[in-house]
Amino acid sequence: MSLQRLDLSQLALKESPTKNKHDIQTWLSAALTFQQTCKDSVETTLGLDHKISQKMDYLSQLVSNPLAIVNRITGTADSSRNSTAGAFPNWIYSRHRKLLQANTIKANVIVVKDGTGNYKTVSEAIKAASGNRFVIYVKAGVFKEKIHTNKDGITLIKH
Structure with a gap:
């Protein structure tokens, strides 16, 4: 599921980072969430080895970094809110x-x-x-x- 969200993010980024900013942020955040959920599930059911846990943390950093870069390149959420007077994405009624x-x-x-x-x-x-x-x-x-x-x-x- 994380890979699917990462693929969606990459396609949207190639198409238009500015136009698809909110989608990219959402998909990258979802990928992080899926990874953490997987790690939590494995820890509680199987007892996660320390080295595997470190590798999963590293994978989370690999997704967290692009999220920070997308926020920086396309404008931060705070600056976009200020410029549009508290506007929400179009999909929110x-x-x-x-x-x-x-x-x-x-x-x-x-x-x-x-x-x-x-x-x-x-x-x-x-x-x-x-x-x-x-x-x-x-x-x-x-x-x-x-x-x-x-x-x-x-x-x-x-x-």
Whole structure:
């Protein structure tokens, strides 16, 4: 999955770094996430050897560096925000932009590991999600779980 995202990034970079900036950043970030998820999964299930762990960290750096370069070459996210007065990518609908710009966001459910919220795990909260927009507020903590879903419209907010 990381290789697919890297290939997409490379094609978009060749086409137009400026036009495809947000896609390139997203795909490179996704590649990093896939690599870390793989490393975490192997560590917990197989007990990762120190040398393999170092190699996987090195691979993450190899993806992190191009992400930094793309940000530098095509303009940083902060400078693009300032120049476009807080604009979001075109694929974010205006009603969703309002949600992202709000000072306070009303969550549909709250996830707290100790059970004082609506759910103890993020997976349980996602299973409960329904409708077009479902906001899940996740209190601080470490949630070691794999999340698989085919639902759209879920927003996770962490404390």
